[in-house]
Amino acid sequence: MLDERVFRSEDLPVADRFDVWHDLMSSTHAPMDLTSEFAADFRATLRLVDLGGITLWPAAFPQLTFHRTPFRIRQSDPETVNLSLVVRGDAVTSWPDRPQRPLGTGEFHMNVSSEAMTVSGLGPWIEMIGVEVPRTSLSLPWDRVRDVIGRDLPGRTGVGALVAQFLTQVTAHTGDYRQAEAPRLGRVLADLVSAQFAQVLDAEDGLPPETRTRALTLEVMAFIRRHLADTDLTPSSIAAARHISRSHLHRLFQAQGTTVAAYIREQRLEGARRELADTARDPVPVHAIAARWGFKDHATFTRSFRAAYGVTPRDFRHAALPGPR
Known part of the structure; x- marks a missing residue:
């Protein structure tokens, strides 16, 4: 089972809940200020899942506003990327020098610890899956990563759908993975996040070949899983749909120690x-x-x-x- 810590506010005295939550959020992402109209009796849950230096944190909470201020940045900047998938509810994100951006279910919020921002979860109940990725784990230059801030990051199309699927699958089934697999899962997630950002920036060519290959393999596998009911699903139809050659497709699966036909059969x-x-x-x-x-x-x-x-x-x-x- 993956290494996992669980926080439930109901396990604490009412007077301590919000302060403990504040400290936990500041240590998970970066120092920040929190405000909530429910601070007097704060009810929330948080799980921390370690993937070899990358942290997943599925959380559920009522109306809450996160403030990452210039003072907090001067206090500490771990140079990490926060990417959060809205699973339930709505939120609004704002930055000092960018337009305000609403967030709905199925969308991502992205910020880096070096940038001031405010995220307001509008409630009445918010569920998110957050991920903290160190700068050094990404395959894009830091200045290009920062260019993603404020852009639309859908979680139902493109590489964003793969990231959302990965976050949902791993956090829902932590018991299905061994802790020894955590670093590999972290590398896969870092590649997917890098590919997601590169797609948003139209900069896929700037990714290292190994990152592009791993992201393409996962895209192809996701395509196959979506089309398992199609009796005419073949290597030729898959290669054509993904705009790659059949030989390239077969090489992707050979690198995984399997074949296209075997993967289709196993999934079915x-x-x-x-x-x-x-x-x-x-x-x-x-x-x-x-x-x-x-x-x-x-x-x-x-x-x-x-x-x-x-x-x-x-x-x-x-x-x-x-x-x-």
Whole structure:
């Protein structure tokens, strides 16, 4: 399991909650001032997940305003990037020399610790996933990183969608990863954030080749997962959709120790397995599940499922049912 610390304000005396939250936020990002109309009885949660020097912090809180002031910058500047995904609620970000920018669900806020800013979570309840990335972990020059401040950073399209998916997946399933994997996950996230910023700046060519390759691999994998139901999903169709050659596509997967066809098959089988194991849903015929996950015929699905999991799909579903069998 990944190294994780959990803060719940309800575990503290009411009088201490806001002060402890303030100190925790200042140590997570950089020294800042906080104000809230709910400070007298502040109710919030925060998790800190370490990815080898990069910190994820999913948090939930009521109306709250973060102030990173010039005084606080002089006090301490760790030269980090804060990127926060709004999962629920709305906010407004402002800087001394840039236009105010509203934020809604599915959008990112970005700032660097060297810049003064104010972020106001409008409430009534805000959920965010924050990430703190050291300057040295990014693949763009610092002055170019700072050029991203104030730009639109959508979380549903482009590389931003991959960053949002990564943050959501890792923070929701920290128990699925070993702590030894944390540095690798941190490198992947740093590459994705670098690629996201480069895309916003139209500066992808300035990224190191290895960063571009890792980001492209993740984009292709995400494309495959979105199109698993397409029975005509092939290396040719994937390469055409991503505007790369088939040989380039195959090299991407060879570097991951697999093949395009194997990755498609594994993802389809895993999707079908999850659906077969979901006993809370109304039962769907096995052949319909197979079709939904892109298998052209029931026999191929059954044969592939047995090879992967050692049982037939029907027997797997039967074993997952509660109660006596």
